[in-house]
Amino acid sequence: MKKIKKTQINQLFEAVKNEYSVVAPVIKEGVISLDLITDISQIPSGFTEDEKGNSYKVAKSSDRFFSYSRPYLPFKRFIIPPEFVFMKVVKNDGRINFTEVIPDKKIALFDIRPCDLKALQILDDVFINKNSHPDSYYAKAREKLFIVAVTCFSPTENCFCSSMGISLKPEHGYDILITELKDSFLIRAGSEKGSKFLERIKAEEVSQTDLVEEEKTIKETEKKINKKVSTENLSQILYSQIDSKQWEKVGSKCLACTSCTQLCPTCFCFNIVEKNSTDGSYSERIRVYDSCFNPEFATVHRFNIRQSIASRYRQWLMHKFAYWTDQFGSYGCVGCGRCITWCPAGIDITEEIKKLREGYDNH
């Protein structure tokens, strides 16, 4: 662990940029978004989000460097893009040749918060570690990732990460972890790759006072996370509520717009479509994000088994908090609250879980 002056963050950024394309939060179209950046000044320092229910505002109101919360877009987009060609097929002299497209970009995720870091570990389980047919594209892209995590001191009103067992200062899963103190940054390496970067930066020793300040800020920030989900026995309780009337109620409100699934950092469903040249000599196989709210999603042999919006909402919530635990041994939710902020209909998943739990308690 080391300590650097606030002005030295640029050195760290430049060192990372020399080896990687850097993806980081930016302010774009009036929201804290995500994009490739080339200069540390593109980070939206000083801005904070005001998220109440499904309203969203950004204002400049802080003198901290990492003043904002997680970006509205999840990092998964820069590992598995929303839409990309993963195979090219060429017909030549009667033969058909398939070429796999392999991701070649070395990407650094700069300023990834504990919720999104946990989401990345969940996706690793889904696509690689707990998958008997590992996803080769994901695995290749993942190998090339460099991860700069940041201890989160700016939760929004919709964040409920602590309920999902996530600490504001992550313990592992990063190459470098930055914690912002009042006058300095604490920097920890979480991997050999990370250590090498730190060696290059002139740094000071960390004092006991710094660690006390860090601990104190974490404690204070924890108190700001007011939204909660009780996870005690949750998947069992949800299974018991599979025929609850609550699904119809939320189904009448839900627009099935797919926003929650698209902004969720762990939702991974995709579809495969084929685009052909009109002479039939060439085609591209394209992997594109899909959603369980897509009306065609559960169409099997032309029969759609989830025609009602209620059944699609149930699938989504049950997957996150019940089926996921059966399949992967963890919840599929990290409590980032994006699905609450960006739901046009104003549905709050924590409230839905509360109502289902009440249904269980009342019987």
Added chain:
Amino acid sequence: MKIGVFKFASCDGCQIAFFEISKELIKMDVDIQYFLEAQSENHFDHFDVSFVEGSISTPEQEERIKQIREKSKKVAVIGACAVSGGIQSVRNFMDFFDVLSSVYPSPDYIKSLEKSKPVSDYIDVDYELRGCPINKSQLLEIISSLYLGKELVLPSYPLCLECKIKGIPCVLILGKPCLGSITVAGCGAICPSFSRGCYGCFGPIKNPNIQSLKEVFEDHGFGDIYSHILTGFNAYNREFRGNDEKD
């Protein structure tokens, strides 16, 4: 592959897409038998696929569309007029004779049906291309699918998914009225990509949650705009026309 392109009550705009994909059409060796806007020599004989722009608005059109169906293996309707009845179907919700006499000084000369209806109200339709106007890539997708004998891929999901794929922040959450959640995708999210709300020119998804979005508009304090934007290009779509009008 023999193609016919026909026009009914409409602005001719959707047919422009054929010119935009003309280079691809030449490569595919399609035989355009009938297309009044593009050529002077036309044959009304037999079509592998007929593309129909426009709504059915006059007694002659009602007869003509039936003839086209008889001569065509497949019929594709193109654009909001053919799919839903078009902007002219706004008259369907008013008194026909009031409308007629407010437009024409001598309404006796006008032979018109009381309602402007989608093509599918008169004949069976095989494919629907949404939009005002249609998206040229989707037109090419239909033609090349038929030509190559491959499965046709057109979205049935709402525009919101297209916005999210493109990384466009939700304009409705940011305070603008937007019909994206009940409108079918396929346009390329043109309006939201310019920070404008979708006004639904691609028409409704299947079973849109019209009531819930109405309440969302009310919560945002958008006033009575909801009923106004629904009474547009796709006003007479089956999903919108109202229970008493479903048939």
